[in-house]
Amino acid sequence: MFSHQEVIRPSADLRNHYNEISKQCRENNEAVIITVNGRGDTVALAYEEYKRMKARIELLETLAEADEDVKYGRVAPMKETFDDLRSLLKEGKA
Numbered sequence: 001m002f003s004h005q006e007v008i009r010p011s012a013d014l015r016n017h018y019n020e021i022s023k024q025c026r027e028n029n030e031a032v033i034i035t036v037n038g039r040g041d042t043v044a045l046a047y048e049e050y051k052r053m054k055a056r057i058e059l060l061e062t063l064a065e066a067d068e069d070v071k072y073g074r075v076a077p078m079k080e081t082f083d084d085l086r087s088l089l090k091e092g093k094a
Contacts, residue, residue: 005028007030007031008032008040014042022044032045
């Protein structure tokens, strides 16, 4: 589905080569994993990629909730749902 390039760099690079790391994230669409003492600590992403990732997560959470509603029978006929919405809109409550 979605594949991200990842690059691993030590925390010293974040201090000493920030502009290079920032450019790498933005231009190459790469996630940069910052390590401390050889272990993953932080991930840097381009801001636009972060927003896309956050939107995907929110959509997946909404779909999971909807799937759970269907699984447990918390559903209503579509016509009834849209009729209720139309009524709310006419009353100015939506």
